Amino acid sequence: MKRLFAFLAALVVGGLFAAPAFAQAPSPGAASGKERVVIQISTPEQRIWAQSLNYAENLRALYGKDNVEIEIVALGFGIGVLKLDSPMATRVAETIKNGVGVHACQVTMGRQKLEKADMLPDIGYVQAGLGQIIKRQKEGWSYISG
Amino acid sequence: MKRLFAFLAALVVGGLFAAPAFAQAPSPGAASGKERVVIQISTPEQRIWAQSLNYAENLRALYGKDNVEIEIVALGFGIGVLKLDSPMATRVAETIKNGVGVHACQVTMGRQKLEKADMLPDIGYVQAGLGQIIKRQKEGWSYISG
Amino acid sequence: MKRLFAFLAALVVGGLFAAPAFAQAPSPGAASGKERVVIQISTPEQRIWAQSLNYAENLRALYGKDNVEIEIVALGFGIGVLKLDSPMATRVAETIKNGVGVHACQVTMGRQKLEKADMLPDIGYVQAGLGQIIKRQKEGWSYISG
Numbered sequence: 001m002k003r004l005f006a007f008l009a010a011l012v013v014g015g016l017f018a019a020p021a022f023a024q025a026p027s028p029g030a031a032s033g034k035e036r037v038v039i040q041i042s043t044p045e046q047r048i049w050a051q052s053l054n055y056a057e058n059l060r061a062l063y064g065k066d067n068v069e070i071e072i073v074a075l076g077f078g079i080g081v082l083k084l085d086s087p088m089a090t091r092v093a094e095t096i097k098n099g100v101g102v103h104a105c106q107v108t109m110g111r112q113k114l115e116k117a118d119m120l121p122d123i124g125y126v127q128a129g130l131g132q133i134i135k136r137q138k139e140g141w142s143y144i145s146g
Numbered sequence: 147m148k149r150l151f152a153f154l155a156a157l158v159v160g161g162l163f164a165a166p167a168f169a170q171a172p173s174p175g176a177a178s179g180k181e182r183v184v185i186q187i188s189t190p191e192q193r194i195w196a197q198s199l200n201y202a203e204n205l206r207a208l209y210g211k212d213n214v215e216i217e218i219v220a221l222g223f224g225i226g227v228l229k230l231d232s233p234m235a236t237r238v239a240e241t242i243k244n245g246v247g248v249h250a251c252q253v254t255m256g257r258q259k260l261e262k263a264d265m266l267p268d269i270g271y272v273q274a275g276l277g278q279i280i281k282r283q284k285e286g287w288s289y290i291s292g
Numbered sequence: 293m294k295r296l297f298a299f300l301a302a303l304v305v306g307g308l309f310a311a312p313a314f315a316q317a318p319s320p321g322a323a324s325g326k327e328r329v330v331i332q333i334s335t336p337e338q339r340i341w342a343q344s345l346n347y348a349e350n351l352r353a354l355y356g357k358d359n360v361e362i363e364i365v366a367l368g369f370g371i372g373v374l375k376l377d378s379p380m381a382t383r384v385a386e387t388i389k390n391g392v393g394v395h396a397c398q399v400t401m402g403r404q405k406l407e408k409a410d411m412l413p414d415i416g417y418v419q420a421g422l423g424q425i426i427k428r429q430k431e432g433w434s435y436i437s438g
Contacts, residue, residue: 035426037422037426040290040291042197043194044193047336047369048335048369051334051368051369054368054403055368055422058399058420058422059422059423061399062399062419062420062422062423063423076197076200076201077193077194077197107204107207107208111200127208128204128208130183130201130204130205130208130290131205131208131209133288133290134181134183134288134290137288137289138288142425142426142429142430143289143429143435144332144422144425144426145291145332145437186436186437188343189340190339222343222346222347223339223340223343253350253353253354257346273354274350274354276329276347276350276351276354276436277351277354277355279434279436280327280329280434280436283434283435284434289435291437
């Protein structure tokens with residue numbers, strides 16, 4: 001009987017003190033130690049587009065390319081960075097080749113009457129850029145406004 | 147006696163395995179499945195004001211209007227979107243009618259010597275825009291920089 | 293025996309209902325009741341630099357200077373706010389004197405061939421601005437895009 005009590009007590013106390021640990025590492029990514037970062041591009045400024053692409057490069061250098069998962073989400077005025085005539089076409093291609101997710105917001109594309117044929121090859125698409133950013137935040141990804 | 151043990155054990159084990167669920171959904175909103183998003187407007191650029199109002203519309207379409215709670219907080223250079231002479235007056239009124247919270251920062255109003263009479267009707271007010279955004283982040287709302 | 297049961301039950305039930313509280317306050321800062329806020333400056337616009345310095349001042353007024361920990365991280369196009377020729381030199385000095393952390397990103401400094409001798413005195417340095425912002429977010433700090 002005493003053992004059963006001790007076992008129960010250990011479970012209880014373990015539960016109490018384990019809770020903050022769970023709370024500090026809610027996402028699978030955080031638990032596995034891999035950094036996860038979502039970067040929003042929503043400005044019309046081309047120099048900010050370039051800066052956001054730099055961000056991805058910097059993060060890969062900082063954490064090591066195998067230790068970080070990065071998504072760039074272009075929406076609103078930022079969609080231009082992913083259009084066929086983008087001044088950053090070469091850098092976007094390099095970024096994608098480096099394993100960074102680069103996604104266009106299809107809500108924005110609809111508003112601007114853009115088809116996939118109007119966009120850079122090899123990019124990804126998300127139903128809604130904001131939805132993707134919100135989903136990532138809820139999964140525990142860090143959020144950077146580009 | 148055995149039943150009592152079983153009951154206690156169930157409580158304990160339930161508590162242990164429930165903890166991560168709580169951790170992943172700390173806010174009442176998240177727990178109820180409703181998305182909650184706070185959008186910051188702090189730029190002087192009118193096209194960014196328009197874009198942030200689009201964001202609210204997009205989020206309502208994405209999640210369904212009854213499944214998302216949205217707050218727009220205007221502060222600093224963004225306060226102009228809520229002034230009586232705002233070029234977005236009609237869109238702000240529509241946004242509010244759609245159930246989106248649209249709040250002016252009273253710290254900014256004080257700095258710019260603005261009274262409520264200088265502002266669009268029907269908007270809300272918060273003591274401090276930053277304080278509101280920080281409060282919402284801590285309550286588990288997603289944060290979008292407009 | 294009954295008392296022991298009551299004690300165990302109290303622990304269990306306490307554990308169950310305490311869990312969400314832990315989840316809502318995952319960082320040591322939050323647990324101690326102190327607000328913690330990291331502000332990103334990454335724009336070339338000087339008026340936005342001024343606004344971000346205002347933010348720090350506003351937060352100290354809002355929470356009380358002893359109840360908030362603030363870090364400003366300047367990176368990318370924002371690094372200029374911390375250069376020796378910064379138009380905000382006096383305000384930066386005041387901000388630092390008020391106990392706000394003001395940090396330059398050394399990745400940016402490397403890209404722009406800036407040495408510490410090119411920067412304002414008394415500022416702090418971080419290996420990578422993005423890394424610092426991500427670290428703070430993961431520690432439970434609120435994030436404000438300046």
